[in-house]
Amino acid sequence: MKASQVVCLTLLYSLTVSAQVLKPGKCPDNVAVQADFDVTKYVGKWYDIERLPASFQNGECATALYTLTSPGVIGVLNSELLDNGSIHTVNGTVWVTDPEEPAKMEVFFSEMAFPGKYWVLSTDYVGHAVIYSCQDLGQVHELLAWILSREPTLSKSKLEQLNGLLTAAHVNVDEMIVTNQDPIYCSAKH
Ligand SMILES: *[C@@H]1O[C@H](CO)[C@@H](O)[C@H](O)[C@H]1NC(C)=O
Numbered sequence: 001m002k003a004s005q006v007v008c009l010t011l012l013y014s015l016t017v018s019a020q021v022l023k024p025g026k027c028p029d030n031v032a033v034q035a036d037f038d039v040t041k042y043v044g045k046w047y048d049i050e051r052l053p054a055s056f057q058n059g060e061c062a063t064a065l066y067t068l069t070s071p072g073v074i075g076v077l078n079s080e081l082l083d084n085g086s087i088h089t090v091n092g093t094v095w096v097t098d099p100e101e102p103a104k105m106e107v108f109f110s111e112m113a114f115p116g117k118y119w120v121l122s123t124d125y126v127g128h129a130v131i132y133s134c135q136d137l138g139q140v141h142e143l144l145a146w147i148l149s150r151e152p153t154l155s156k157s158k159l160e161q162l163n164g165l166l167t168a169a170h171v172n173v174d175e176m177i178v179t180n181q182d183p184i185y186c187s188a189k190h
Pocket residue numbers: 082084085086
């Protein structure tokens with residue numbers, strides 16, 4: 001086995017333990033995003049319905065609150081309920097980098113080493129949103145994805161449709177985790 005393969009396997013192993021989804025090669029370059037995305041209509045509260053495993057997301061009942069802070073810039077307040085009953089919140093910023101491609105935004109949280117991608121693949125602003133992020137890491141790429149809803153639930157048919165959209169974006173939807181949004185579970189400890 002070549003040294004580069006050893007490095008690659010070690011990297012894969014160490015990153016697998018931190019529950020990230022890593023795939024060989026570069027990020028796919030043909031991922032379609034929401035046409036005519038309007039960030040001002042995107043603000044407000046969203047419930048996390050399904051997600052790819054992410055090392056920084058360990059709880060359930062996750063919500064994201066977006067507030068327009070200046071044109072093309074939104075403040076983010078992410079909140080989740082941890083196993084031990086405490087609420088974990090984190091503040092961040094999402095912004096439009098290129099007005100020609102407003103759905104291809106970037107995100108930054110204080111614990112991140114550098115900004116990440118925040119691409120809106122699809123949203124109708126009032127019902128659902130599909131978020132996608134891909135980061136090249138040498139010989140592999142890291143994938144993140146979320147299906148969000150304005151309500152704590154999303155119909156099965158809508159979910160199937162959005163999973164189809166993620167599949168078209170080369171996401172293996174079998175790896176998606178359902179986020180517990182059961183109102184009794186989520187409110188009992190709040
Ligand atoms: C729950 O766990 C988090 C993360 O490990 C920790 O920061 C927090 O203090 C804990 N809260 C309680 C009430 O034990």
